[in-house]
Amino acid sequence: MLPLTDATVLQDVRCDGVGPIGIFYRNQTFIEQCSLPLRHHTTMSISDRKIKEKEALRDLILQAARRLFVAKGIEQTTIRNIADAVDYSVGTVYVYFKDKTDILHALHSEGFTELGNQFKVLFAVADPMERLRAMGRIYIHFALENPDMYDLMFTLKAPMDYLEDEKNADWNEGKSTFSALKTTVQDCINAGHFKNHQLEPLSFMIWSLVHGMCSLHNSQRSKGVHLENPDSIVEQGYAAFLQIMEIL
Amino acid sequence: MLPLTDATVLQDVRCDGVGPIGIFYRNQTFIEQCSLPLRHHTTMSISDRKIKEKEALRDLILQAARRLFVAKGIEQTTIRNIADAVDYSVGTVYVYFKDKTDILHALHSEGFTELGNQFKVLFAVADPMERLRAMGRIYIHFALENPDMYDLMFTLKAPMDYLEDEKNADWNEGKSTFSALKTTVQDCINAGHFKNHQLEPLSFMIWSLVHGMCSLHNSQRSKGVHLENPDSIVEQGYAAFLQIMEIL
DNA sequence: CCTTAAAATGAACATTGTTCAAAAATAAAA
């Protein structure tokens, strides 16, 4: 029997990464599994409303953090800035997020959801090679349009540190995104392309190529390379890759 | 005529990125250009010694910083840590480096020197395609063996911020490294390879491919991709690239 | 020895992430 009033236990559960303290109220089945009788068997509408309010505030904080990150950079954004932006105190932020890393990880996940949504149009592309090309284009476009989110997703180590703290915590976001790429590459192989190539190494190579261009671009490393429009070197580099892919 | 005793001017010059205050003493020609008579026309050996001592201490601080960065991470290393490591006070560190960014930029440059040294063996490789392949191998090896230095050189924005502060400050380290790659690619083109490809986009593509693999590996993003030895996916990815290059 | 400039110091400051006892707000019970 879990002592619900024990602050230490609550803290532990909260730090478990499942979510903030509200897990006890949000995840009804979990409560029942623990055979904890609900104190009041009334309408449940009140606690439902509270759950929604909690989630709304969590999201409010998250979106404020995101706006500030984009506006002034991740490092330059303080918890106090975020608290001010949502008109709550610092302490409140720490009720909804264990620490700054927790916020970074949550936004990192949000980024993968958005990239995944953008990938959905790929279902409409029948030809696997064309689908692969389009996938790269979407990826690059996302990375250049959302450099901060991209950093969170593929460069910064903070969101990965968050995973370290929890048991059995895999990088599922990355895994499933890479799976989407692998599936498309496999389709290309099935269609007769990429002869004598292995699925994983080839997919990783393609991912690296596209990621590398975005990474160099977003970290200002392609500046010294091309004097003209710095975005164009990425386009041209990707065009060079497509030209090579044509014959594979 | 520059008022040498004016602390503000000294500060300005020092912040100019040319080096610490010692520039006035280190760069003899500069002093002469300003037609500032040397105070003492004696042996010059004493001031020479002081110059060497200053440079030695600067390097002592730099290497201590590097050791700490490697040992406990860049963010986790404080100026106090560095000062303790060299048995000097915090203030002394700030005499030799404008701020932490200055240290990061100095180490970033050091990294390029080292990578450049490792590239020197490439002069011995006659075949341009083999030289290109070897170049990639050296690059990858350097990146995986010195992940912190690599981050400084190609990912972190701090060393680039340092350049922003100064006029006419290009990223020469990156430029010349990319030039080395371009030269080799041009040699390959001259030898009949990479038909119908443009030098810059193709070179950028190759750089991105190799950088992307190192970046994903060093930022732990290749973990969820390959369950076995995480280094091996980089090797296999590079092998896939080499296989493609064979036919170009 | 004395003078003077360079080098080194470390206390002090502003800002950061984070905590936690207390207060305020809200819901339940009487």
Added chain:
DNA sequence: TTTTATTTTTGAACAATGTTCATTTTAAGG
């Protein structure tokens, strides 16, 4: 309604960080 219990919010306090600068220490030159 009043009282009690619980949840939610607060913001002062803490430790750690990068950075500054008036002061002290060191040492060279006369």
